[in-house]
Amino acid sequence: MSVxxxxxxxxxxxxxxxxxxxxxxxxxxxxxxxxSLLNPVATLLIYSLVFGFVLxxxxxxxxxxxxxxxxxxxxxxxxxxxxxxxALTGGMNALLGNANLLRKVYFWRPTLVFxxxxxxxxxxxxELLVLIVAMLVVGxxxxxxxxxxxxxxxxxxxxxxxLGLLLSVANVYFRDTQHFVGIGMQLWFYxxxxxxxxxxIQDQAARMRADGNDFPLEFLYRLNPMERFVSVFxxxxxxxxxxxxxxxxxxxxxxxxxxxxxxxxxxRTQHRLVEEL
Amino acid sequence: MSATPAVEIDGVSxxxxxxxERNQSLKAALMRGGRASYDEYWALKDVSFEIAEGSTFxxxxxxxxxxxxxxxxxxxxxEPEKGSIRTHGSVAALLExxxxxxxxxxxxxxxxxxxxxxxxSKRELERKFDEIVHFAGIEPFIDQPxxxxxxxxxxxxxxxxxxxxxPEILLVDEVLAVGDAAFQDKCMEKFVEFRExxxxxxxxxxxxxxxxxxxxxxxxxxxxxxxxxxxxxxxxDRYVDKEHGKDVGTGPATTGSSRIGSGEALLTDxxxxxxxxxxxxxxxxxxxxxxxxxxxxxxRVERPAFALALDTVAGMxxxxxxxxxxxxDIPFIEGTGHIDLVVPxxxxxxxxxxxxxRILDHTLTHTxxxxxxxxxxxxxxxxxxxxxxxxxxxxxxxxxxxSLPSEAAV
Numbered sequence: 042m043s044v045x046x047x048x049x050x051x052x053x054x055x056x057x058x059x060x061x062x063x064x065x066x067x068x069x070x071x072x073x074x075x076x077s078l079l080n081p082v083a084t085l086l087i088y089s090l091v092f093g094f095v096l097x098x099x100x101x102x103x104x105x106x107x108x109x110x111x112x113x114x115x116x117x118x119x120x121x122x123x124x125x126x127x128a129l130t131g132g133m134n135a136l137l138g139n140a141n142l143l144r145k146v147y148f149w150r151p152t153l154v155f156x157x158x159x160x161x162x163x164x165x166x167x168e169l170l171v172l173i174v175a176m177l178v179v180g181x182x183x184x185x186x187x188x189x190x191x192x193x194x195x196x197x198x199x200x201x202x203x204l205g206l207l208l209s210v211a212n213v214y215f216r217d218t219q220h221f222v223g224i225g226m227q228l229w230f231y232x233x234x235x236x237x238x239x240x241x242i243q244d245q246a247a248r249m250r251a252d253g254n255d256f257p258l259e260f261l262y263r264l265n266p267m268e269r270f271v272s273v274f275x276x277x278x279x280x281x282x283x284x285x286x287x288x289x290x291x292x293x294x295x296x297x298x299x300x301x302x303x304x305x306x307x308x309r310t311q312h313r314l315v316e317e318l
Numbered sequence: 319m320s321a322t323p324a325v326e327i328d329g330v331s332x333x334x335x336x337x338x339e340r341n342q343s344l345k346a347a348l349m350r351g352g353r354a355s356y357d358e359y360w361a362l363k364d365v366s367f368e369i370a371e372g373s374t375f376x377x378x379x380x381x382x383x384x385x386x387x388x389x390x391x392x393x394x395x396x397e398p399e400k401g402s403i404r405t406h407g408s409v410a411a412l413l414e415x416x417x418x419x420x421x422x423x424x425x426x427x428x429x430x431x432x433x434x435x436x437x438x439s440k441r442e443l444e445r446k447f448d449e450i451v452h453f454a455g456i457e458p459f460i461d462q463p464x465x466x467x468x469x470x471x472x473x474x475x476x477x478x479x480x481x482x483x484x485p486e487i488l489l490v491d492e493v494l495a496v497g498d499a500a501f502q503d504k505c506m507e508k509f510v511e512f513r514e515x516x517x518x519x520x521x522x523x524x525x526x527x528x529x530x531x532x533x534x535x536x537x538x539x540x541x542x543x544x545x546x547x548x549x550x551x552x553x554x555d556r557y558v559d560k561e562h563g564k565d566v567g568t569g570p571a572t573t574g575s576s577r578i579g580s581g582e583a584l585l586t587d588x589x590x591x592x593x594x595x596x597x598x599x600x601x602x603x604x605x606x607x608x609x610x611x612x613x614x615x616x617x618r619v620e621r622p623a624f625a626l627a628l629d630t631v632a633g634m635x636x637x638x639x640x641x642x643x644x645x646x647d648i649p650f651i652e653g654t655g656h657i658d659l660v661v662p663x664x665x666x667x668x669x670x671x672x673x674x675x676r677i678l679d680h681t682l683t684h685t686x687x688x689x690x691x692x693x694x695x696x697x698x699x700x701x702x703x704x705x706x707x708x709x710x711x712x713x714x715x716x717x718x719x720x721s722l723p724s725e726a727a728v
Contacts, residue, residue, distance in 0.1 A: 057434040061420050061427075068422040145417035146435055147394040147409075312397040315390075316334060 044151075044304055051149045055156055062131075062160030077164040078171060081116075081123055088115055092236045101238045106181040106281040113179065116172050117279040118235040118271040124165040125201050125267060126226055131157040132205020133212050133219060140318040150311055151304075154205045162198060169194070176278060186277035189284075193273050196296045200266060203299030206307045213317050214310070233267045266295035322406055323368035324487050324518040325392055329401035332362040332387055332542075361387040362398065363542045369535070371406070372516045374509070376529045376550050378557050379539035385522045386491055388539065389413070392520065393489050407486025407518070410436055414491075415476030421465035425456060428464050429479055436483045446482050453504065454478035474501055481508050487518045506532075530554040531705075558668055559698040570693055579677070579687035583619045583651060587612035588675045588692045601664055602700030603710045609659040611675050613687075618652045621680035626659060629691070631670045636708055642682060665710050666697045 048055070067076045092098045093111035102109045135153040136143065143150065169190070176183050183190075212218040234242065246258045262268065269291040276284040335356040362384045369375045377385040390396040392403055393411035418435045419428045429450055433443040451460050454474040456467070464472060481488075509532065512519055523529055529536070533550035538557050546553055570588070589597040591608040601607055611624055625640035639659065641648065648657075672691040678684060704710050 053439050054434040054437075056440075057431045061423065061431050064427070065420050065422055139418075141414075142418045142435065144395065145414040146411060148435055148437070313335075315395055 047149045047151075048155070051152045054148060055152055055159070058152060058156035059159040059163075062156055063163050066160065074167075077167060081120060081168055084123070085112055085116055085119060088119065088236055098237050099240070101240065103181060103280045104282065106176075106279065108176070108179055108181050108279060110179060113172075113175060114238070114275075114279055115236065116175070117275045118233070120165065120168050120172060121197060121270055121274045122230065122233065122235050122267065123168075124161055125197060125270075126230070127164070128158045128161040128198070128201045129204055129208065129226070130219075130222070131161060132201065133208040133222060135205070136209045136213050136314065137216075137318065143315055143318060150314065151206060151307060154209050155202065158198060158202050158205055162194070165194065172278065181279070182281050183278050186281065190274075190277050193270070193277070193284075193289075193292070196292045197270050199296040200270070200292070200299045203296070203301070203303030206300075206303035210307055210310045210314065213314060229265075229267065232262070232265055233271055235271060239268075239272070266291065266299075269295070322371060324371040324373075324406055325369040325520070326404040327368070327388070327392070327401070328366050328403070330362055330365045330388070330391060330398045330403060331360060331400040332384070332391060332396060333399045334359045334361055361542050362391070362539075364401070365539070365542075365544045366401070367537055367544060367547045369518060369520060371518055372513075373535045374513050374519045374533045374550075375521070376533035376536040376554070377520065377522045377539065378526070378529065378536055378554065379545075380561060382541070383539040384542040385539050389489050389491055389520065389522050392487075405487055408437065409487045409489065410480065410483040410485035411489040412477070412480045412491065413489070415473045415480065416464075417476070419464050419472070419476065422463050424462060425451075425460040425464055425467070425475060429460075429475070432476065432479045433483070436480060437485075438483055450475075450478045450482050453482070455501070470498070470501075477505065481505075485517070487520065488512060490519065490521045490523075492523055526554050526558055555668075555699045555703075576690045577688065579685045581687060582617055583613050583615045583622060583677045583686040585611060585675050585677060585687050585689050585692070586614045586654065587656075588673060588689070590673070590693065590695050599695045600698060601695060602698050603664060603667060603704075604700040604702045604712070605664045607661045607664050609661065609673070610656050611658075611677075612654070612656040613651065613677060614654045615651055618650055619677075619686065620650050622648055622651055622686065623678045623680055623682060624657050625676040625678060625682075627674040627676075629672045629674070630708060631672060631694075634708065636666070636671065640676075640678070640682070642680065663712070664697065665712065667704060667706075667708055667710050668697050668699050669708060670694060670696050 067073050070076060072079060089112045093100070093115070098111065100109050100111045100114060103114075108114075132154045135157040136150070139153050142153075173183050173187070208218060208222060242259065242262050249256060249258060269288045272288045273284040273292060276282050276288075336359050337356045365384075365388065377388060379385045387396065389411070390413070391398050392405065393409060393413070395411070395413075416432070418432050420431065423431065426447075429447060430440070430443055433450075434440070438446075451457055454471070454477070456471050456475060459467065459471065464475070467475070509519060521529065521533060530551050535548070536550040536553040537547045538545040538553050546556070587610070589610050590599070590601070591610055592598040592601065593606045595608070597610075609626060611626070623641045624645070625638065627638040628636045630636060641657070671694065673693040673695070674688070674690045675692055676688040677686040679686070700710075702710050702712050704713070
């Protein structure tokens with residue numbers, strides 16, 4: 042496939058652009074790269090306070106890890122989500138934000154989306170390491186799952202890359218895209234079991250069945266690829282067990298479809314890209 | 319000239335959409351059913367030619383002729399709607415210097431970033447890093463963020479990175495005027511080095527003088543169509559002839575001229591006549607011309623003097639002359655009449671010129687009438703072709719070949 046060849050050819054550029062993103066992100070701030078950790082920690086604290094302390098969301102007990110701490114349960118879902126959300130937004134704006142470059146130099150255009158996403162991978166990697174250490178401190182054992190965790194990160198990256206490619210060109214042709222995506226991401230966040238456990242949805246579905254309502258709530262809920270990704274990450278990090286193979290298969294399929302569609306749309310629409318910037 | 323051209327341009331047409339109302343919001347798109355209303359504008363119309371390997375090739379034409387669009391098509395930044403462009407060898411484009419620099423990153427980091435955008439590998443960049451920094455002449459500042467650079471430093475670093483990409487085909491758009499004179503010399507040297515290494519350079523520029531000497535081939539574009547391809551010097555000459563005075567307008571001035579004087583005698587008409595005595599606005603270097611000044615007096619004017627001056631459109635005084643220097647001593651003028659200045663050989667190089675005329679008293683201190691820039695005319699390339707400047711001296715080269723070392727003597 043020519044995409045693989047293109048990717049290989051622009052390897053050096055990809056590395057340099059990614060470094061530019063990573064270095065440029067927190068340049069001139071006092072805390073520098075510290076912000077990449079402080080931001081999620083702050084979010085974690087706020088959500089823990091609101092959903093764990095005020096709203097009293099039930100804290101699932103890790104099986105077999107035995108951990109029952111809401112902030113950690115939250116972190117296992119929030120970190121993959123934050124990566125997804127940042128990478129998607131970054132990828133979406135990658136072409137418009139580099140309009141000047143695109144108008145003046147030819148290079149393989151998807152490189153911009155790739156490098157933006159990969160720069161968030163760096164942040165995500167650091168966050169995951171800190172989370173693993175935190176899990177170890179409270180007595181869980183996520184270490185054996187690290188190889189599979191890497192696979193899950195790769196799958197999530199591929200999934201968000203496809204969407205990023207799609208949205209990056211959409212955003213060039215229709216500038217409304219970014220605003221729609223902003224709203225969509227809020228909806229998507231609450232449609233994914235991050236600040237609450239999936240068991241609450243199961244309870245709701247059971248109540249609806251008892252009332253004779255046969256709305257397929259659980260089926261629809263589980264069509265959300267991010268729900269599957271969060272489940273996979275939680276199984277390994279929080280529960281320290283194998284993720285359900287159906288979830289993993291769903292993630293593989295979602296990533297593959299997303300990438301194929303993303304590349305196809307990008308290739309079909311990119312020929313007038315520079316004029317429309 | 320080698321058999322395979324470096325760039326083959328085959329029937330290339332490029333269309334731009336000029337949106338009446340841009341369809342950049344989904345609402346607008348939905349309301350029109352996905353069809354935005356736009357006018358088509360063909361920036362290039364069926365352009366075909368080849369650029370030979372190892373040549374220095376100029377793309378010339380006025381603003382909006384499509385030459386930059388064509389350059390961007392060759393660089394693959396834009397895709398033509400019709401036709402194809404094949405390039406043989408690696409291509410690097412110098413369309414804007416320092417594009418892709420990140421202002422917060424240091425010069426060092428930006429060299430690596432910019433270099434890789436232009437297609438250089440990390441190893442190549444490491445090897446050439448010192449040369450790049452040295453060429454730009456910014457060694458002391460290389461670890462400073464580029465946002466603190468002066469615009470000259472910024473451009474020099476950008477140029478230095480780009481020129482060191484070492485492509486087989488280099489595309490250059492109007493960047494020859496970078497930095498101070500010393501740096502420009504360095505750039506010229508690099509271009510010549512490039513040419514001597516057998517590489518192809520394609521240049522878009524309005525600096526016709528340097529294009530004529532720097533390039534060996536040229537293509538002339540006009541409103542998106544190809545006018546002519548061939549030797550750079552002949553094409554540049556023809557282009558310059560055609561373009562001079564086209565937009566500025568020639569003949570008697572309608573605006574922009576200013577008039578002062580006491581008005582006892584007035585200039586009625588100032589014109590330049592060709593060899594047949596007919597008023598004209600286009601002449602060739604070496605043509606015989608007559609400058610005629612018509613006047614009208616409201617009263618008898620004793621011992622007047624007539625004066626003429628010539629400026630380039632850029633405002634440089636080229637020549638001035640008045641009747642008190644070698645002219646007839648005119649006792650008086652009355653009513654209407656005219657006075658001629660006969661020039662046997664127009665010793666001017668191709669340019670657009672403005673004529674100013676004046677009637678004075680014999681002491682040259684009192685002005686009856688002065689009209690600044692009252693007549694504009696164009697000089698085109700004639701039989702006498704000299705390389706640069708404003709005047710054509712008509713000099714001939716002569717070499718005493720016997721005084722030169724002959725091959726046998728060496």
